[in-house]
Amino acid sequence: MADSGSKNYEWKWFCSNCSDGPLSRLYDAYCPSCQHKRCGSCTIVKFVYKG
Ligand SMILES: [Zn+2]
Numbered sequence: 143m144a145d146s147g148s149k150n151y152e153w154k155w156f157c158s159n160c161s162d163g164p165l166s167r168l169y170d171a172y173c174p175s176c177q178h179k180r181c182g183s184c185t186i187v188k189f190v191y192k193g
């Protein structure tokens with residue numbers, strides 16, 4: 143509970159074109175399924191790691 147300084151989450155995104163995901167915001171600039179480039183319409187979600 144006292145881990146306010148640690149990075150225990152990661153931003154993921156879902157393709158707005160084919161809904162593939164979750165994709166890595168760091169490593170996947172393009173959707174591997176349809177080659178759609180991440181845009182403002184793609185859904186960004188915050189994945190929190192537990193433990
Ligand atoms: Zn896609």
Ligand SMILES: [Zn+2]
Binds near residue numbers: 158183
């Ligand atoms: Zn998009």
